Amino acid sequence: MFRKVLIANSAIPFLGLRGFIVSSRPMNKETTQIVKKLLATPQKVVIVGHKNPDGDAVGSCLGLSFFLKNLGHNVTVIMPNDFPDFLKWLPGAEEVLIHERETQKSAQQIEAADLIFTLDFNSLDRVGDMQTVLENVSAKFVMIDHHQQPADYAVATYSDVKMSSTSEMVFHFMEALGEAGKLSKEIAVNLFTGIMTDTGSFRFSTTSPTTHRVAAKLIEAGAESAIINQNVYDTNSPERMKLLGVALNNLNIMPEFNTAYITLTQKELDDHNFKKGDTEGFVNYALSVKGIVFAAIFIENKQENIVKISFRSIGNFSVNDFARNHYSGGGHINAAGGKSSQSLNNTINEFISILPRYKNELTNAS
Ligand code: 5GP
Ligand code: MN
Numbered sequence: 001m002f003r004k005v006l007i008a009n010s011a012i013p014f015l016g017l018r019g020f021i022v023s024s025r026p027m028n029k030e031t032t033q034i035v036k037k038l039l040a041t042p043q044k045v046v047i048v049g050h051k052n053p054d055g056d057a058v059g060s061c062l063g064l065s066f067f068l069k070n071l072g073h074n075v076t077v078i079m080p081n082d083f084p085d086f087l088k089w090l091p092g093a094e095e096v097l098i099h100e101r102e103t104q105k106s107a108q109q110i111e112a113a114d115l116i117f118t119l120d121f122n123s124l125d126r127v128g129d130m131q132t133v134l135e136n137v138s139a140k141f142v143m144i145d146h147h148q149q150p151a152d153y154a155v156a157t158y159s160d161v162k163m164s165s166t167s168e169m170v171f172h173f174m175e176a177l178g179e180a181g182k183l184s185k186e187i188a189v190n191l192f193t194g195i196m197t198d199t200g201s202f203r204f205s206t207t208s209p210t211t212h213r214v215a216a217k218l219i220e221a222g223a224e225s226a227i228i229n230q231n232v233y234d235t236n237s238p239e240r241m242k243l244l245g246v247a248l249n250n251l252n253i254m255p256e257f258n259t260a261y262i263t264l265t266q267k268e269l270d271d272h273n274f275k276k277g278d279t280e281g282f283v284n285y286a287l288s289v290k291g292i293v294f295a296a297i298f299i300e301n302k303q304e305n306i307v308k309i310s311f312r313s314i315g316n317f318s319v320n321d322f323a324r325n326h327y328s329g330g331g332h333i334n335a336a337g338g339k340s341s342q343s344l345n346n347t348i349n350e351f352i353s354i355l356p357r358y359k360n361e362l363t364n365a366s
Contacts, residue, residue: 022217024210027158027169027176034156035142036177038115045073046113046139050121051080051128054280055232057120058083059194060144060166062092064117066186067174076109080128084277086232090193091186099130106130113139118154120166122147122330144169146206147331148320161332164206167194171214185222192223197232200284205334243272247282247297253289257355257362260286261296265344269299283310293317294362298340298347306339307347317361326354 027035047065049057058079065075077092081100087093099106110116110130116139118124124131141154146163163169171191174180195215199207202215219225246268253260262282272278279299286295295312309327311319312335319336323329329338340347355362 021175022180022210022213023172023175024208025160025162025172027172031156031158032176035158035173038140038142038156039068039071039073039177043073043114044112045075045115045117046110047075047077047117047119048110048127048130048134049077049079049119050126052276053079053081053083053087054120055087055197056165056167056194058087058090058093058096059190059192059197060119060170061117062090062096063167063187063190063194064119064144064170064173065092066184066190067170067179067182070182070184071179076113078106078109078130080130082276084280085275086235086277086280087193089231091189100128103129107133110134110139111137113137115140115142117142117144119144119170120147121145122149122159123151124153144173148333149330162206162208164204164208164211165195165198167191167198168211168214170194171217180217183217183221188218188221188223189228192218192225193228193232196225196228201229206332237273237275237278239272240275240278243268243274243278244282244285246272247279248285251286251289253292254352254355255291257294257359258292259294259296259355259362260289260292261298261348261351262286263298263344263348264300266300266302283312287312287314294319294358296351298344298351300344306341307344309338309340309347311336311338317358322358 045068047061049061061077065077068075076097078097078099082098097106110133118141122145124134127134143150143154143157144166145159146161146166146169148161150157150159158169158173192215195211247262247264250263251260283295283297293314294317297310299308301308311323313319318333320331320333323331323336323338327338327340329336331337
C-alpha cells in the first residue's frame with residue numbers, strides 16, 4: 001500500500017516557521033506524510049533497538065515510546081539483549097522487554113504488532129537472534145537512524161548520517177509531526193541521555209548547533225543535565241575502575257600509523273567481575289593520545305567465541321569502511337564496531353598486518 005521511501009535529508013538549512021522550529025534538518029515531507037498516515041489511528045507499536053544497546057538506543061526507544069503512548073498508541077519496547085546498569089534508572093527502563101530473556105513474550109508482541117519502529121541501527125542483522133522473528137512478520141517498518149548505508153526494509157526510512165544521535169532525530173520526528181508540544185519530562189530525560197552519550201557529552205564532531213538547541217528544549221522540558229551526567233558517568237564500580245587500569249596498561253601505540261589499540265582478555269574481564277557496559281568509553285582513552293587518529297579496542301568474548309572490536313577515529317579516516325571491509329561491522333565515519341572469530345592474538349596480528357595498507361590515509365588524516 002505504501003511506497004518505500006528512502007530519502008536522506010538534504011543539507012539545505014531550514015530556516016523554520018516563524019522561528020519556532022528547532023530542526024535545521026527536518027524529516028522530509030514525504031516521510032512525514034507516510035508516518036502521519038500510519039499513526040492516524042491507534043496502533044499496536046513495537047520499538048526495537050540494536051543488540052548490546054547503548055545510551056542512544058535505549059534513550060531514543062524509550063523517548064519515542066512515551067511520545068507514541070501520549071498519542072494514544074499501544075507501545076512495547078524490545079531490546080535483543082540486556083543493557084548496562086547505568087541506563088536502568090531511565091524512565092520506562094523497567095518495562096523494556098529483553099528478547100534474550102523473554103523470548104516467547106517478545107516474539108508474541110512482535111507478531112501482534114501493526115507497526116515496528118527500528119531505532120539506532122541500519123540493518124536487521126544488528127538485532128542478533130531477533131532477526132528471524134522480524135523478517136517474518138507482516139507489520140510495517142519505520143526506521144529512524146543515523147548510521148551509514150541504511151538497508152531498505154521500511155515503508156518510511158528517516159535516515160540522516162549527519163545527525164548526532166537517533167535521540168536527536170526522535171525530537172525532529174516529533175517536530176515534523178507537529179507534536180513537539182507533547183514533549184514530557186520522561187521523553188526529555190530519555191532523549192537527553194541518548195544525545196549526551198552518543199556525542200561524548202557534546203564533544204564529537206556530529207554535535208551541531210541544532211543538537212544544542214534540541215538539548216536546550218529538552219532541559220526546558222525537565223531533563224536535568226547535572227543529574228543525568230551523574231547517573232550515567234558517576235556510578236562506576238571499583239572493579240570497573242581497576243579494569244580501566246588494566247586496559248590502559250594494555251595500551252599499544254603505533255606512532256608510524258598514528259594508531260593506538262587496547263586489548264582485554266576474557267580472564268582480565270572475569271578477574272574484575274565484568275558487567276555489561278563496563279568497557280564503554282575505554283577506546284576513547286586510546287584516541288585521546290596526542291597524534292593518534294585511529295584507535296581500537298579488542299575485547300575477548302569466550303561465550304560468543306568472538307573478539308568484539310570498537311573503532312574510533314578523528315578526521316577523515318573512515319572506521320565505518322574499515323570495520324565493513326575487515327570485521328563484518330560498520331557504524332559511522334568516526335565510530336564503528338565489528339567482530340572477529342579468530343583468537344585474540346590472531347586478531348591483533350591480523351590487525352597489525354592490515355595497517356600498512358592504510359599508512360597513507362592514516363598519516364595524512366586530518
Ligand atoms: P561501539 O564501538 O560503541 O560498540 O559502537 C560504535 C558504533 O558502531 C555504534 O554506532 C554501533 O551501533 C556501531 N556498531 C558496533 N558494533 C557493530 C557491528 O558489529 N556492526 C555494525 N554494523 N555496527 C556496529
Ligand atoms: Mn546512535
